[in-house]
Amino acid sequence: MGIRVDLDKCTGCGDCVQSCPFGVIEIVEGKAHISEHCTLCGTCLDVCSYGAISIETAHEAAATDDNHQGIWVFAETRNGNLKSVDYELLARGRELANTLKAELSAVCFGYQISDVEQLIAHGADKVYLIDDPALANHQEDLYLSQFTRLIKEHKPEIVIAGATALGRSFIPRVAAILKTGLTADCTDLEVDTEKRLLLQTRPTFGGNIMATIVCQAKRPQMATVRPRVFKKKAPDNERMGQIIKVDFNKEGVTSRTRLLNFVENLTERVKIEDADIIISGGRGLGKAENFHLMEELAAVMGAAVGSSRAAVDEGWIPYSHQVGQTGKTVCPRLYIACGISGAVQHLAGMQTSDTIVAINNDPNAPIFEVATYGIVGDLFEVVPLLIEKLRDNLL
Amino acid sequence: MDIIVCLKQVPGTTQVKIDPQTNTLVRQGIKNITNPFDTYALEAAIRLKEQYGGKVTAISMGPPQADEMLREAISLGADEAILLSDRAFAGADTLATSYTLARAITKIEKYDLIICGRQTIDGDTGQVGPELAEMLSLPFVAYVSKIEEINNGQMRVQRMIEEGYEVIEAPLPAVISVVKEINVPRLPSLRGITRAKSAVIPAWGAKELDADQDRVGLAGSATRVIKIFFPQRGKRAEILQGSPQSQVASLVTKLRENGLI
Known part of the structure; x- marks a missing residue:
């Protein structure tokens, strides 16, 4: 496992040293030496004119599970209101769905949620809605169980959510249960139509480097997306769609964390x-x-x-x-x-x-x-x- | 009260600049440091130990060099440290990293609380904490800014969200991730430094962890980086000239022309 330099092929030209965004390659005694800080990003593989660098993998990309279909957007609510990030994700999700010729669904949890039909006006074909008093406090254990259940049942190929405090906290737990890949805090999403891959671009190293990431074999492909990077579109109130009310599944579900109090930040006059x-x-x-x-x-x-x-x-x-x-x-x-x-x-x-x-x-x-x-x-x-x-x- | 702190050694990227000629990172003078957000996690753990008694164990997955960081953790007050190091762990994404940490924590066996930093400054994902919690089937609270009380196997903490903060109660054992508002980390003590020098830090590999080879490192990673590039910056600003009065006057004119005021 890991990255290897074929010392017979390596000429010590140093092209890889220049290419490495992480600065972990040096020329030692006329040959490239890659330190253990290597992230296996693979940039040096492409620049080596001698094919001297390779990354060994045990078994590359097992066949994808083709039963997964459609794009899902997790539409976050707070106090019964949709958040603006929901519309931003639907705007991009709609474009990706059109490119992939797939269906776009929104999944919305909360209590006494208003304007749910706006999710359709902003691009969703279907809305899976769980409106239940148990979800009023946005307790993550409950979100986790309901969302995981719906994903297992309907098998979407792509799931995106806002990289909000809630999204960045509970979506990774969903990914861990499903044992699938998740890319955090993306600032761009594209699709490879041939391989049906979500190309997830995000800043790393404090914004110094951009990385494009894919989840090859596991499904669904999951990403959290930074709020405000996609622009929301004007709603089309004539758009047709289906709101599917789903019951809150109480079976074996209790929240281990309990919300005792919420203290609103009042220093911001304008958010x-x-x-x-x-x-x-x-x-x-x-x-x-x-x-x-x-x-x-x-x-x-x-x-x-x-x-x-x-x-x-x-x-x-x-x-x-x-x-x-x-x-x-x-x-x-x-x-x-x-x-x-x-x-x-x-x-x-x-x-x-x-x-x-x-x-x-x-x-x-x-x-x-x-x-x-x-x-x-x-x-x-x-x-x-x-x-x-x-x-x-x-x- | 036995506490496990998860640490990561990262490049000190605050000094990182992009060389405009080669469009690569200027690497001179980049030292490896403890991920800054993890230093708050360690400090929180040490303070809990001081208040409630018990033991602090620092763990880190990384190359052999991470040993120096774990010694620093001991010099600050951690009782024990364990390095998770194996060539097989290389290239791990958050899924494989959390699995590896979860194996180690399961092997440690005795713990009441696991503390992580909110995110690392190299990967910036913030996903290892929550994924780890799920693999251990433990409750999780992100963005903790204050640990109010620990009593009768329950913790009461404050966690930051966009709109303010929440006070949350959860049973132990649990996993939390902390933000920098939680404390100001201490400096190492002389006694600590001496202790750190002679400390024995075991290195556990895939075998010691009894880890499934298909779930660690690159093999266990669901995601792959396929492209790395540098962010595009816009054109340089139009610098407004003249006295402060005329600079301000031309700014107001420009903003008005663009319909911004």
């Missing part, structure tokens, strides 16, 4: 995930008190306040405002970054915003690489002027 405009502050603000500048600008523009990880780490603003790889991914029409240098992990969470404005005193800050407009200057001078100018404009 950053839903905001059209976001004003984001970073380390350049210098101290917690200076966030009031961001709030003032946000108030004038009707915007939400975001932040870089640095500002959250300093304790200047709660985590719920953090934008980036380990925070929230946002895609507003306008993103204004103030005193944010633009670390890769921050860019991963905001670079798809329609228009990006960067205000920073360092002309070499990476944020200017992704920004639409840049102001090189002192934010303590620029932001108050901007607030003033916008106030004047409103009058």
Whole structure:
């Protein structure tokens, strides 16, 4: 098992050293040596002109189970409302289903869920709905048992869910029970129509590297998808579809975890995930008190306040405002970054915003690489002027 | 209270830059570190031991070099450490990794709580915690930001979700994943460093774990990476010139032209 260099074929040319995204190959005594940190990604196999590198596998890709059909979207709810990520997944799911000539179904759990027919208007052919008081608190043990049961019964070939706190917590458990592959936090999904493979692309290494991943032999192919990367489509209220009400199966199902209390985060005046405009502050603000500048600008523009990880780490603003790889991914029409240098992990969470404005005193800050407009200057001078100018404009 | 902490050794990627000439990662000066999110898991375990007594065991699946990371865990306060290392484990995805960890934990036998970091900074999947819980048939709580109390075989924890936080109660044994808000990890003590030097860290391979060869490493992985590439960055910003006043004036004009204000 593992990767091998055929020392007879290896010429020590070093092409593989250059190609390795993980930097684990070196030339030792004129031959390529691959260290144990190798992830077996296979990039070096393609660049080796001498066919000297190979990855041994015990038995490659057993035949796929062809009984699996259709694409499923897990449609998350909270307090009886669908989440916007549901519509985003349906928009992409519909395109993939059309390409594969497959059926698109939504699976929706919760209690007293409103607007279920919107799932059809947004592209679902079928909706499997379990609306039951037992599911009101979104307890993951219960979600797990119901979802696994439905998948085993109906055998979809692809299952996608939002990479939300709930999705990233319970979907891996579904995959573990089904002993199938799951790709986390994808930012793009395509399909290979011939092999009926879901091509799942996601950032790794804090957004430094993109990887495309497939699940060859096991079914269903499962992925969680980062919210805000796919755009939702306008609903078609004429679309026909079928809502299938499924009973909550109580048999042998109790939740081991119990929700005692929920404390809502009240610091966010406007939720950053839903905001059209976001004003984001970073380390350049210098101290917690200076966030009031961001709030003032946000108030004038009707915007939400975001932040870089640095500002959250300093304790200047709660985590719920953090934008980036380990925070929230946002895609507003306008993103204004103030005193944010633009670390890769921050860019991963905001670079798809329609228009990006960067205000920073360092002309070499990476944020200017992704920004639409840049102001090189002192934010303590620029932001108050901007607030003033916008106030004047409103009058 | 016996606690198992799952650790992973990762490249310290915060220093990683892309060389614009070759479009590859600049590798100089990249050291291997303990996955930062796992350091909070270890600290949480040590604090629980200090409060409730018991033992902390650190485990890691990785190459032989991960031994140095496990010694660091001992210097910080872990009582024991076990390295899961075997050529057969290479190329594992989260499914194969969680299976391997689950085999080791089953072999350890005695445990009340298993703590993982929310995700690693190299893979960023956050899937090993929940998959591990399922393979051990244990309750799981993700994104724990506070362990409020452990009493009568029950834990009460706070977990972060998008809208705020939840207070959740679950019976032990259980698996949790923790976020950085949970604590500030300590530094190693001198006594700890001495202890770490002489500690015996067993290395368990597939044989010791009595693991099914088809479920570990590349063979046990359901997913494969088929392509690796670097993210496309957009065009460089249009830098607005002039005095702060005129910079702001042209910004407002541009935003208005684009219908953004």
